[in-house]
Structures are given as structure tokens and as C-alpha cells.
Amino acid sequence: MSDLNFGDCIGCGLCILGCPAYEETGFDVLTARGRNKALQAGLAAPAIVESIWACTLCGYCDAICPSDVHNVEIVLHLRRELTALASTGPVAASPAPREGVALVLGCTIRERAPQLIPSIREFLKRIGRPSDTTDDTCCGSVHAEAGCARRATAKAGVVADPVCLEQYDADFLGALAMQHLELFDLEPPFYYYAPHRLVNRDHARFYPLYDELRRRFDCDMNIDLNRLARSTSAGSVQGLSGERARDIPAAVARLLKDSRAERILTCSPADYLAFKAYSGRETLFITECLR
Amino acid sequence: MLLRTDQATRACYRTDGGQIVFGLPDSVVHARRPEDVAEVLRLAQRDHIPVTCRGGGLTTEGESVGGGGILLDVKGMNRLIDCDGATAWVEAGMTWFEVAAALRPRGLDYTSAPLNLLSTVGGTLGVGGIDVNSPRHGCAADQAVELEVVTPTGDIVRVKEGDGYMERVLFGYGQFGVITKARIKVRRYRPMAVRHFLYTDVGVALADLMSLVEQDAVEACAILTLRDDVVALILGFEEEPEDFPLQHSSEWRTIATVASRVALRPWRWRHAGFLRRRQTDLLPTLHNPLFVRDGLVQDRAIVFSRLIWRQWGGRRVVIPDLAITMANFEAAARRGIAVCKRYFPYFTLYAVMIRKFGNLPRYEMSAIPATGDAHVCGIEFSPILEGADYAPDHYQRFKNAIYDVGLELGGSYYRFGGVMKPYIRRMFGDEMVDRHRAMKQELDPAFILNPGVVFDSPEAA
Numbered sequence: 001m002s003d004l005n006f007g008d009c010i011g012c013g014l015c016i017l018g019c020p021a022y023e024e025t026g027f028d029v030l031t032a033r034g035r036n037k038a039l040q041a042g043l044a045a046p047a048i049v050e051s052i053w054a055c056t057l058c059g060y061c062d063a064i065c066p067s068d069v070h071n072v073e074i075v076l077h078l079r080r081e082l083t084a085l086a087s088t089g090p091v092a093a094s095p096a097p098r099e100g101v102a103l104v105l106g107c108t109i110r111e112r113a114p115q116l117i118p119s120i121r122e123f124l125k126r127i128g129r130p131s132d133t134t135d136d137t138c139c140g141s142v143h144a145e146a147g148c149a150r151r152a153t154a155k156a157g158v159v160a161d162p163v164c165l166e167q168y169d170a171d172f173l174g175a176l177a178m179q180h181l182e183l184f185d186l187e188p189p190f191y192y193y194a195p196h197r198l199v200n201r202d203h204a205r206f207y208p209l210y211d212e213l214r215r216r217f218d219c220d221m222n223i224d225l226n227r228l229a230r231s232t233s234a235g236s237v238q239g240l241s242g243e244r245a246r247d248i249p250a251a252v253a254r255l256l257k258d259s260r261a262e263r264i265l266t267c268s269p270a271d272y273l274a275f276k277a278y279s280g281r282e283t284l285f286i287t288e289c290l291r
Numbered sequence: 292m293l294l295r296t297d298q299a300t301r302a303c304y305r306t307d308g309g310q311i312v313f314g315l316p317d318s319v320v321h322a323r324r325p326e327d328v329a330e331v332l333r334l335a336q337r338d339h340i341p342v343t344c345r346g347g348g349l350t351t352e353g354e355s356v357g358g359g360g361i362l363l364d365v366k367g368m369n370r371l372i373d374c375d376g377a378t379a380w381v382e383a384g385m386t387w388f389e390v391a392a393a394l395r396p397r398g399l400d401y402t403s404a405p406l407n408l409l410s411t412v413g414g415t416l417g418v419g420g421i422d423v424n425s426p427r428h429g430c431a432a433d434q435a436v437e438l439e440v441v442t443p444t445g446d447i448v449r450v451k452e453g454d455g456y457m458e459r460v461l462f463g464y465g466q467f468g469v470i471t472k473a474r475i476k477v478r479r480y481r482p483m484a485v486r487h488f489l490y491t492d493v494g495v496a497l498a499d500l501m502s503l504v505e506q507d508a509v510e511a512c513a514i515l516t517l518r519d520d521v522v523a524l525i526l527g528f529e530e531e532p533e534d535f536p537l538q539h540s541s542e543w544r545t546i547a548t549v550a551s552r553v554a555l556r557p558w559r560w561r562h563a564g565f566l567r568r569r570q571t572d573l574l575p576t577l578h579n580p581l582f583v584r585d586g587l588v589q590d591r592a593i594v595f596s597r598l599i600w601r602q603w604g605g606r607r608v609v610i611p612d613l614a615i616t617m618a619n620f621e622a623a624a625r626r627g628i629a630v631c632k633r634y635f636p637y638f639t640l641y642a643v644m645i646r647k648f649g650n651l652p653r654y655e656m657s658a659i660p661a662t663g664d665a666h667v668c669g670i671e672f673s674p675i676l677e678g679a680d681y682a683p684d685h686y687q688r689f690k691n692a693i694y695d696v697g698l699e700l701g702g703s704y705y706r707f708g709g710v711m712k713p714y715i716r717r718m719f720g721d722e723m724v725d726r727h728r729a730m731k732q733e734l735d736p737a738f739i740l741n742p743g744v745v746f747d748s749p750e751a752a
Contacts, residue, residue: 010604011308013347013409014596017388026293026321026367027300034303041302048299066600207581225392225590227581258396 008067009036015061020233021054030054032061032071045081052078056236059200079147094149095138097167103131106161108269119287139167162195174267177286178209184289191220193266196229220259235270249278292327295319312353316362323367325471333445335739346411352709383413383470400480403428408596413470423511426504429646432461439472443735462657465741481529482587488539490522491548494621504644514642519628611693612671614658615702620668626696627672634689635674642670658705708744
């Protein structure tokens with residue numbers, strides 16, 4: 001724990017502003033500030049289990065923290081600790097990212113939204129990127145999130161799901177789309193859901209792309225006054241069903257509260273499914289908007 | 292209402308923004324509705340259980356830290372209920388960030404609020420709330436035109452401007468009731484052009500600040516210093532920036548002056564390093580391209596809050612302040628600087644002016660000192676610790692020394708509760724304190740609401 005800098009947390013509460021766990025519950029204890037204060041008070045992982053599992057790893061807290069506390073790393077470390085404490089036998093080998101494929105679709109697209117695959121391939125073809133070889137197994141990102149494995153990195157061409165991008169050194173499909181906006185039919189008004197983890201965790205690389213989209217089309221977005229991305233919590237382990245699940249319909253409603261746009265676009269597969277299921281508005285994956 | 296008693300939840304509230312006072316509540320209540328607050332206060336009144344009310348938790352003297360009893364977290368009451376374009380009726384657990392975010396789609400902004408953005412509306416109205424535009428608009432508390440308040444005995448009441456109870460609750464330091472809703476003035480959202488001017492003498496900068504404020508020449512203005520070596524007058528314009536006859540120095544002249552002061556004094560070379568580090572840290576925050584478009588700051592509140600947290604945030608937040616009349620502004624600054632130098636190598640001053648609206652009853656025993664002037668002045672003196680830490684006693688002696696300056700010059704303080712409470716009677720006098728305490732006693736017979744923060748509870752008294 002000594003290299004985890006929870007002791008640097010000054011308790012300002014900036015992290016709470018965009019914390020999905022806080023938005024849903026109103027409990028400080030489930031936020032980065034709450035966890036850090038509990039750790040500063042000497043509590044160990046077993047005393048803050050609820051807080052450790054409430055985090056969706058959206059990265060808002062890391063991006064906004066004025067003390068540069070590494071909140072996501074702290075949560076992942078604590079999850080690994082809890083997993084180690086709970087394990088009674090040998091841990092099964094975790095899935096790993098497949099090296100060298102041209103297109104990483106990810107489990108969500110492969111299993112829950114295969115209808116998107118033709119338009120993804122068509123987009124890549126138009127921009128001259130290959131999509132001949134694709135992944136066929138889990139990249140392991142969910143296992144890494146759940147504390148069952150450490151993160152791995154493999155090289156690939158293009159990754160279609162921001163969740164998988166954490167396991168790959170590759171280009172992101174959504175970012176490529178932002179660089180080729182002329183290929184899409186983007187008639188305002190629309191709401192664009194930017195992939196929150198990428199915007200928050202790699203702000204310098206991804207935020208400008210979505211900011212440009214917003215300026216160009218004056219679209220509503222899940223970007224707040226801090227220029228950080230709010231999340232639906234879909235695409236995290238808390239997006240799955242079960243006792244740790246977040247209330248995704250409520251999160252979708254919060255995000256759309258002030259938007260009258262009838263059409264929702266996104267380049268995040270899990271969020272695409274969330275909006276499609278719960279928004280009651282037309283929802284399209286970005287490649288479905290190809291001219 | 293949600294009650295939590297688990298160790299982790301209680302630990303979240305063990306300290307406040309100052310991180311100097313520690314204490315664990317026995318339980319935490321997350322209020323969602325005014326009725327929740329009323330129920331807690333009725334039970335507490337009946338069973339003599341202390342209730343510490345908490346919003347953003349950004350007090351610095353332990354005012355929102357509860358040692359035992361119930362910690363009443365009101366942040367869950369955070370909806371904008373309605374907005375008519377001139378005022379907004381908001382739940383008082385909203386942070387100012389949430390207020391700004393809710394108003395923006397309507398093309399509106401709040402009028403005046405603390406720069407940290409994380410204080411809640413209710414907590415702010417209870418202490419005042421100072422913004423860089425307070426010279427023109429006054430405190431945040433002066434933006435409230437109507438309140439819903441839960442009395443310490445659990446009645447939910449609505450009060451409007453001119454009502455005596457409203458005058459007690461505003462600037463009341465949470466002693467006379469829990470604000471659960473507020474109708475606050477709002478205004479059109481406008482981006483702001485921000486300019487800064489450098490000085491090497493704090494007195495000259497303060498004179499320029501006072502002159503600009505008396506002319507009502509700018510939308511926003513404040514002074515921020517690095518030690519007393521570099522003094523920046525920061526001005527915000529919502530209209531086209533104007534030129535004023537200021538007595539500032541050019542950047543090169545400022546650098547040359549500081550260099551000449553340091554060059555032949557090797558023991559001060561480290562100060563030059565400090566100034567350089569801070570300059571490279573602070574200026575990009577003010578001009579962060581994320582928030583600037585066409586030369587205008589799009590979200591001044593976000594930009595200033597980032598500046599605040601980078602400048603003042605730390606493992607200890609030590610911000611003694613002086614609320615002072617214009618006549619004593621410069622003397623307070625110079626004497627406070629001398630105190631800072633005795634205790635810390637690096638420090639900063641944040642100086643502002645605040646418009647007051649006559650002699651409203653709410654100003655009595657508050658951070659607005661009695662004066663016939665149209666404005667009062669405030670200065671915060673903050674050590675910049677740069678990773679160093681000192682014994683708690685060192686910080687306390689520093690704060691006392693600053694507050695002693697206030698006693699000598701007359702005036703008031705913004706942070707006079709919590710561990711600074713011993714200064715209350717010395718500053719305001721027994722008659723005024725006893726009178727306010729009697730009002731508290733009448734409204735809060737069991738003395739359960741935020742006990743000990745401002746007034747001694749009956750047993751201690």
C-alpha cells in the first residue's frame with residue numbers, strides 16, 4: 001500500500017462532482033474522497049468492500065484531482081487484495097489480449113451487438129485500415145477490473161471498444177471516426193456520448209477530438225463544465241447485473257435530462273446498448289451513420 | 292432518509308477541509324428531503340443528541356466535524372426546483388458547481404458564490420460566501436431572497452427578505468436552523484476576459500483595487516500574492532476590457548525588482564525558486580486553453596476553482612483571515628504579512644472587497660464588520676507549505692497571531708467558529724454574543740444544532 005498515494009487526498013471533493021457511484025447513491029463513502037478518508041483513518045480493504053466495488057473506474061476522479069491521487073490504481077489494488085484474501089485455491093489463468101489482430105471487436109460487439117460489425121468493417125475499408133483478422137476471445141479487461149488479473153498490453157490495429165483499449169496498444173475506432181467526420185451523416189441536433197474512460201483517463205489525446213465535434217455540430221454531450229466525461233456505468237463490471245450493478249437506466253436519464261435531441265450517437269458499444277435500451281430515443285453507433 | 296453507522300462511512304467525515312480537527316460521529320444521516328432534516332432535529336431535540344450539519348465539508352476550523360452524535364449530510368438535497376430567469380429556487384444541498392451546471396443550459400449563471408465550487412448553497416448562505424465579483428454583487432448570502440428553513444425544533448418554515456428569522460439564518464453559522472431551500476438571484480451567463488497586473492508593493496496594489504471598486508469599474512477583481520514579493524491584481528471583464536490608470540509594474544520590471552531584492556541576499560535565493568515554480572504553475576491555470584475561447588474565459592468558476600485548489604489545497608488548509616474596513620485594509624495586509632514571515636517561508640494573500648447593502652441585521656456578528664462604507668475588505672493569509680508540515684500548535688499560534696491583528700485594528704473574521712471560537716467574545720463583545728446566544732437558546736432549547744461551533748453549550752457556559 002505504501003506506493004498508493006491515498007494519503008495525498010486533501011478532501012476537497014472535486015472527485016465527487018462526476019462520480020457515478022455518488023450520483024446514484026449520494027454516499028460519500030463510495031467516492032474516491034470517501035475511500036481515501038477511510039484509508040487515511042487506517043481502515044483496510046475488508047472494511048471498505050462496498051466502496052471498492054462501487055467504483056466504475058470511469059477516471060473522473062483521477063482527471064480532476066488537484067493532488068494527483070491515483071484513485072483508479074488504488075481501487076484496482078484493493079480489488080486484487082480482496083480477491084487474494086477470498087481465494088482458497090489456485091487462481092485459474094485469466095484471459096489475455098490476442099496479439100497482432102487487425103481489428104479488436106470486443107465481447108460486447110461480438111456477443112451483444114454483432115449487427116454493428118458490417119458497418120465497422122465498411123468504415124475501416126473506407127479509411128484504408130484492414131479488418132481481416134479479428135479477436136475471438138475475451139481480452140481480459142473485465143478480469144483486470146475485477147482484481148482477478150493484472151492488466152496486460154498487446155499490439156493490435158484498431159480497437160472498437162474503449163473497454164478493450166485498456167488491454168491493447170492500438171488505435172481507437174471512435175477516434176478514427178472523429179478524424180473522418182466527412183464520411184458520416186451527422187445532421188444536428190443529436191446527443192453524442194463520448195467514451196468517458198478515454199476522455200477522462202487520456203484527456204490530452206481524446207478530449208480535443210470530441211470537443212471539435214461539439215464545436216462543429218453544436219451537439220449535446222456527456223461532457224460537463226470541467227470538460228470531463230460523465231458515464232452511464234455501462235461497460236464496467238458494475239454495468240453487469242448482480243448486487244454490484246449500478247442503476248444504468250437512472251444514469252441514462254440523468255445524462256439526457258437537459259437534452260432535447262431525439263438522436264443519440266456514440267462510439268462506445270456498451271453505452272450504445274444502454275441508450276438503446278433505456279433512452280427511448282433513436283440510438284446509433286457511429287459507424288451506422290456512414291454516408 | 293438513510294442512516295449509516297458503519298465504520299467506513301463515519302470515517303469519511305472525521306475531518307473537514309482544514310484537516311486539523313478530527314472527530315467521529317456516531318451515525319451519519321443522508322437527508323433527501325426537508326422532512327428528513329425535521330425528523331432528525333425533532334428526535335435530537337427530544338433525546339439531546341448533538342447534530343452536526345454538513346454540506347461540502349469545507350470548513351477549516353472543525354465547524355463541520357462532529358465528535359459523536361449525528362452527522363447530518365444534506366448534499367442529497369441537490370435539485371434545481373424552478374427558475375424564472377431572475378431567480379432560481381434550489382435545494383440547499385446543491386454545490387455551486389451543480390447550480391452552475393443546472394443553470395447553464397438555460398443560459399444563466401449564479402450571481403456570486405465561493406470560488407471553491409464545492410460548498411453547498413445552504414452552508415454558504417450560513418457564512419456569507421465571497422466571490423471575485425463580490426465588490427459589485429456582495430456576498431452569496433445577499434443573493435438569497437427567500438429561504439426554506441428547518442428550525443432546530445423540527446418545524447419547516449418559509450421566510451422572505453425582511454423577515455427577522457431570515458436575517459438570523461443568513462450569516463448565522465448554522466446556529467439558528469438548517470437551510471433546505473433557497474431562492475437565489477441569477478443572471479445571464481457571460482464569458483469573462485481576465486487580465487492580471489503585477490505589483491511589487493502590496494499597498495499600491497490595494498490602493499488600485501479600492502479605487503476600481505469605488506468606481507464600480509470592473510465585474511470582478513481580487514488580489515493574489517506570492518509572499519509579498521509579487522502582487523497580482525486580477526480583473527475580470529464581462530464587457531470589452533477597459534484601460535485604467537493603474538500603478539502596476541510591467542512583468543520585466545517586476546522580475547528586475549524581485550531579482551534586485553534577492554541577488555545580494557543568498558538566504559533569499561530559495562524565494563526566487565519558489566516564485567518561479569509558482570508562476571509556472573499558476574499562470575497556465577488562469578489561461579488554460581480548455582476554458583478559453585477567443586480570449587474569453589468560458590467558465591470563470593471552473594478556472595478560479597482550479598486556481599484555488601492548486602494554490603490553497605494541501606494536507607493542511609490554514610487560512611486565517613481578517614475582515615476589515617477600507618481604512619485599515621493596507622495596515623491589516625502589512626501587519627499580516629509580517630506575521631506570515633515570522634511563521635512560514637512561503638505564503639500567499641488573497642484580498643477582496645465586498646459590497647454591503649446598508650446595515651442589515653444579518654451583518655451583526657458576521658464577517659461583515661460594522662462600517663458606514665459601501666464596501667468592506669477581506670484578506671486571507673495562507674502559508675504555502677510546499678510539502679512541509681508543522682506541529683498543529685504552530686498553525687494555531689500563526690492563526691492566533693493573525694487574529695490578534697484583527698483585534699487591534701477592529702473588524703471581524705470570516706472563520707470565527709470552531710477552534711477559533713475564543714476570539715468571538717473578544718471581537719464582538721459579551722453583550723452582542725450573549726444576545727445572539729439567547730436567540731439561539733430560544734430557538735434551540737436543547738442546544739443540539741451544531742453545538743459548540745459558535746456558542747458555548749449550556750453545560751460549558
